[in-house]
Amino acid sequence: MKPIYKRILLKLSGEALAGQQKMGLDYDVVLDICKAVKEIADMGVEVGIVVGGGNFWRGRSSGKMDRTRADHMGMLATAINALGLADALEQLGVDVRVQTAISMQQVAEPYIRNRAVRHLEKGRVVIFGCGTGNPFFSTDTAAALRAAEIDADVILKATNVDGVYDSDPRDNPDAQKFDTLTYLDVLNKELQVMDSTAASLCKDNSIPILVFNLDNPENIVSVVTGQNLGTIVKE
Numbered sequence: 001m002k003p004i005y006k007r008i009l010l011k012l013s014g015e016a017l018a019g020q021q022k023m024g025l026d027y028d029v030v031l032d033i034c035k036a037v038k039e040i041a042d043m044g045v046e047v048g049i050v051v052g053g054g055n056f057w058r059g060r061s062s063g064k065m066d067r068t069r070a071d072h073m074g075m076l077a078t079a080i081n082a083l084g085l086a087d088a089l090e091q092l093g094v095d096v097r098v099q100t101a102i103s104m105q106q107v108a109e110p111y112i113r114n115r116a117v118r119h120l121e122k123g124r125v126v127i128f129g130c131g132t133g134n135p136f137f138s139t140d141t142a143a144a145l146r147a148a149e150i151d152a153d154v155i156l157k158a159t160n161v162d163g164v165y166d167s168d169p170r171d172n173p174d175a176q177k178f179d180t181l182t183y184l185d186v187l188n189k190e191l192q193v194m195d196s197t198a199a200s201l202c203k204d205n206s207i208p209i210l211v212f213n214l215d216n217p218e219n220i221v222s223v224v225t226g227q228n229l230g231t232i233v234k235e
């Protein structure tokens, strides 16, 4: 099996790392995801990962808290996930670096674009923590931003549904799955692919987004080798 991409940006939600418990980290689940990441890295694919933090904290669900502070907490949550992923990848023998958008130099490298690209060229997986480093943004927007910066061929957005539907397939048995969509479809129909800031950034920089189901982590290998899974959003 040959990869169809040279460099990818994998977006993992925090929830994807929590397993059945929905909160915190399930290390076995993390290991399973990382085994698939190792498979594609071993094929020579350059892998950047942006990880969410919703398994610990989400700024927008913080109730009475000051939003900026709550978002700072959310970004720190993504750093925990980034370290968890890095640990699992290292245990599997993968060369990995964590770079964070908020400096925590005792813990991880600061985000430096050229350095990240150099790591990728050397075959290291780079995990981007702390989102964009700014409150009021999401890690989907961070994924779009980092993908543009590192010139990724595609954003692989791992979710818990097998693509984008015209309504929620968990509520509506007649929901129709889209195979392809345009950025404008996503923006105009307010489809729950990613938030509008992230979708606009992808549109402006022509970065395709492939939405697929992570229930089976091997799907990461399937989409990278060109199997027809999920929904692709492009021009």
Ligand code: UDP
Pocket (backbone or CB within 6 Å): 012, 013, 014, 015, 051, 052, 053, 054, 055, 057, 058, 059, 060, 070, 071, 072, 073, 074, 075, 076, 077, 078, 130, 131, 132, 133, 134, 135, 136, 137, 138, 139, 140, 141, 142
């Ligand atoms: N966050 C932020 N700026 C960013 C990215 C994330 O403030 O650029 C905060 C925000 O509070 C968000 C939390 O980090 O709710 C976790 O990220 P996200 O909700 O995107 O994680 P996911 O839903 O993918 O697990």
